[in-house]
Amino acid sequence: MNIRIPSLALMLAVATPCLANAADYNVQPGSTLGFTSNFQGSSFDGQFNKWTAAISYDAAKLASSKFDVTVDLATAKTGDNDRDSALPGADFFNVAKYPQAHFVTTAFHQQGSQVIADGMLTLRGVTKPVSLNVTFKPQGSGATLDVTGTVKRLDFGVGGGQYADTSVIGPDVKVKAHLVLSAK
Amino acid sequence: MSLRSNGHQWGSVAKFFHWIVALGILGNGVWGLLMTGMAPSINKINIYALHKSIGLTILALFALRLAWRLYDGAPPDEPMPRWQRVIAHATHVLLYGFILAMPLSGWLFNSLHGYPLQWFKLFNLPALAAKNDDLSHLAGDVHEWLFYLLLIVLVGHAGAALKHHFFDRDNVLRRMLPFARTRHGKTTSGELT
Numbered sequence: 069m070n071i072r073i074p075s076l077a078l079m080l081a082v083a084t085p086c087l088a089n090a091a092d093y094n095v096q097p098g099s100t101l102g103f104t105s106n107f108q109g110s111s112f113d114g115q116f117n118k119w120t121a122a123i124s125y126d127a128a129k130l131a132s133s134k135f136d137v138t139v140d141l142a143t144a145k146t147g148d149n150d151r152d153s154a155l156p157g158a159d160f161f162n163v164a165k166y167p168q169a170h171f172v173t174t175a176f177h178q179q180g181s182q183v184i185a186d187g188m189l190t191l192r193g194v195t196k197p198v199s200l201n202v203t204f205k206p207q208g209s210g211a212t213l214d215v216t217g218t219v220k221r222l223d224f225g226v227g228g229g230q231y232a233d234t235s236v237i238g239p240d241v242k243v244k245a246h247l248v249l250s251a252k
Numbered sequence: 253m254s255l256r257s258n259g260h261q262w263g264s265v266a267k268f269f270h271w272i273v274a275l276g277i278l279g280n281g282v283w284g285l286l287m288t289g290m291a292p293s294i295n296k297i298n299i300y301a302l303h304k305s306i307g308l309t310i311l312a313l314f315a316l317r318l319a320w321r322l323y324d325g326a327p328p329d330e331p332m333p334r335w336q337r338v339i340a341h342a343t344h345v346l347l348y349g350f351i352l353a354m355p356l357s358g359w360l361f362n363s364l365h366g367y368p369l370q371w372f373k374l375f376n377l378p379a380l381a382a383k384n385d386d387l388s389h390l391a392g393d394v395h396e397w398l399f400y401l402l403l404i405v406l407v408g409h410a411g412a413a414l415k416h417h418f419f420d421r422d423n424v425l426r427r428m429l430p431f432a433r434t435r436h437g438k439t440t441s442g443e444l445t
Binding site for chain 2: 107110147148150154231236
């Protein structure tokens with residue numbers, strides 16, 4: 069009987085951090101990070117083929133949830149050779165100088181039934197707030213995580229020089245990610 | 253000058269269609285040949301977009317022109333040998349074919365390349381075919397060569413008009429010129445064909 073009390077305390081001590089923190093996940097193959105933009109009145113889709121994400125999430129513990137995403141900008145593909153050779157160039161992503169984009173959440177908040185991740189996006193040397201809609205669905209020990217958001221390309225100087233004309237290239241880029249997650 | 257064609261000359265609507273399409277095709281063709289050498293830039297994008305918008309306008313004008321021609325008819329031929337009449341009419345049919353084929357081949361080229369097609373930034377038109385890189389090169393060559401062929405036929409068409417004007421001194425050219433008066437006693441007055 070003497071032994072049980074310290075062991076319970078020990079169990080609580082070990083368990084408490086787990087209760088306070090959101091669960092960590094690994095990103096599985098099948099996950100995608102894409103974007104949709106507009107050129108001459110016609111929308112086109114693109115994908116980043118190389119990116120990493122550290123995901124900690126629990127709908128009941130939003131305060132300790134966190135997304136940290138790094139994107140290899142040179143891996144953007146949109147299905148058009150002209151566009152794909154222009155995107156890494158100095159006028160657009162300027163990957164020679166800024167090879168990666170980085171997004172990290174600063175807070176999560178609830179708007180009605182929708183969870184919104186507020187964070188800071190660093191792209192092309194500019195850091196600005198960007199918010200994403202979060203749809204998290206637990207599945208077994210893992211989950212699927214879908215996020216959508218809108219990035220104003222000119223806020224970050226993507227196509228900011230001669231390509232700034234938004235009647236040719238639309239101002240908004242919709243970002244859309246689908247993550248297949250497994251428990252860490 | 254009446255809107256409709258009569259026994260002596262073309263009406264102002266037919267003249268308008270003739271000259272605006274001539275100017276459009278020639279201007280847009282030369283424009284198209286010059287623009288292909290440009291380095292990628294927003295100017296290149298805008299210049300190509302303008303070329304496409306003008307081409308689509310010519311296509312629409314051609315449809316209107318054809319409808320007007322069918323409704324309005326044409327003045328009777330000037331007196332000339334039968335072989336000249338046959339060649340003249342064959343040339344007109346050929347030119348109509350080129351006026352139709354130029355914008356359509358451009359539209360097809362644009363579709364095969366996978367580019368959007370917008371009319372003066374106002375609205376988009378659908379693709380005529382799915383993206384196909386190999387066929388796109390072929391369609392681009394066809395689009396260019398059609399213009400060279402058109403130019404050859406055009407030289408014949410304009411050359412014949414000038415020959416009739418300066419050597420035969422008839423009304424073939426005058427009756428299509430915007431503000432010219434027809435020469436008296438040279439034309440056969442008759443019913444519309």
